[in-house]
Amino acid sequence: MSSFLFGCKFMLANLLIYSLLNILAGYQKPTAGEVMINDKPHTRPSSDVGVVFQHHNLFPWMTIEKNVEFGLKMKSVPKSERKKLVSYYLHLVGLEASAKMLPYQLSGGMKQRASIARTLAADPQAILMDEPFSALDALTRENMQIHLLDIWKKTKKCIIFITHDVEEAILLGKRILVMNSQPGRIVVDLPNPLSKQNQSVDEIKHLKEFNDLRHYLISAIRGHFKAKNALNEIF
Template sequence: MSKGSQVHALADIDLVIEPGEFVCVAGPSGCGKTTLLQLLAGFITPTEGEITIDGKQITAPGAERGVVFQQSNLYPWLSVLGNVELGPRLRGVNKATRRADAHRYLEMVGLADFVERRPYELSGGMQQRCQIARVLANDPKIVLMDEPFGALDALTRERLQLELLNIWRDTHKTIFFITHSVEEAIFLGSRVIVMSARPGRIVFDEPVSFSQQVGERLGAELRSLPEFTALRDRVSSKIYESAAH
């Protein structure tokens, strides 16, 4: 519940996320998806219950959690490289180590040739790649992503989805990903969760296997599979049903 506006955002949430899972969360607007992410990030605290990581209660932001926002939120006065190595620099990581790590993650997200550019010289998709690299450079256990591709065009979005899957496989990070796109949730997630209208409750929670097939099959091929479209329709129906109540 928000103390300022007294909005009952979430109710009866009981959620266990295993290390290495890619959890995608969908649901109608205003269902509490972002509130849940903010609780996991430690930006806000619950009025009831508790949130723990490895048995330790979350009461504030921490280095083991990194957040990728919908807008890139990069520092315009820093270069791409400077943005990515900022976190480690503030933590006192020596220059050689933090620079090597920054270059590694920029290579991973396809920005190796843009290290000296400023954020305003990048496209929206490239800015998001830089933001992802910046989060990864801090080496969090958990990456929290709040509709990171929502403002991008369809082609850029699909490209970044594939890059994110590759990063997930390479780094074995736990990812908690909020999206309004049912198709994106099913394509990316190893697990898909649907939340009801406010106060948000979990009304659907199932493992998904399509992300493990990317590479063996093309993205377009996966999205056209009968089992993919059947699950997409089932999840969509659950969202419409929960929004109507």
């Protein structure tokens, strides 16, 4: 499955969202149901699922290339192959010139790109992203969204991306899920009708359909109407 999945958590308690992430990552067992990856149960942490957190979680004493290489080394990947993979993924995220730097020498956006490169290098089947751009300033955040779209187009990885930013979900998501709380339930699950637009982020933001979808999702989060009926009226 090559798609983005988004959960907009405006009214979602942190406990609920972290429980969901822990279950998907294999850190916690669900009380009911199961997580399947390629038709196989996923019940414990493994290299099949990579995680990118809000904080970059890079090792501060390692250079960027050593951080990206770390997971490969733990998997006993041969040194020559590790070197090729590290070079490839640093190039993919635009950090090849920063390979010898330490994390403190990089900007917030660059650190997150390094974290994404480290996750991708492990070649997981799916990647969980927990609001990875929430601590960035507006311009850096928009640049990171563009970077992430480009990375996804090249790798076609399944990415489950948690965000509380409706616009971020619309701009990046191929499929959008909205959850509410008390109890935690999916109230919207829809293919993003704007995901196939061959336009820039700025151009998409100025589309009437963009604003219509934004208002629709916000209204669904607030519980103002039955989501399926409203969507038919908009598109």
